[in-house]
Amino acid sequence: MAKRKPITRCPHCGSTEGIYTKTTLYNIPWCCGFGGEEQENGEMYDNAERQSGGEMAYCQNCDKIICRMSTLEKQWRESGVAR
């Protein structure tokens, strides 16, 4: 299996600040770092079910699409980040 280079920064602006994704549930951004760690998200997320699949990850800095969330989630699973 070919090992893909992990995404650790924005390919557009080089920011390592993190990414956000718009939940399909509320259409509000959900933020996390490139390592998969969650960042200051609103309390409403505690009860909200995040749905994966088809979501795109956006750069928090330049708002450009980085990749699919599923790509990042796969990367986090492979690197052992508990989800």
Ligand SMILES: [Zn+2]
């Ligand atoms: Zn960027």
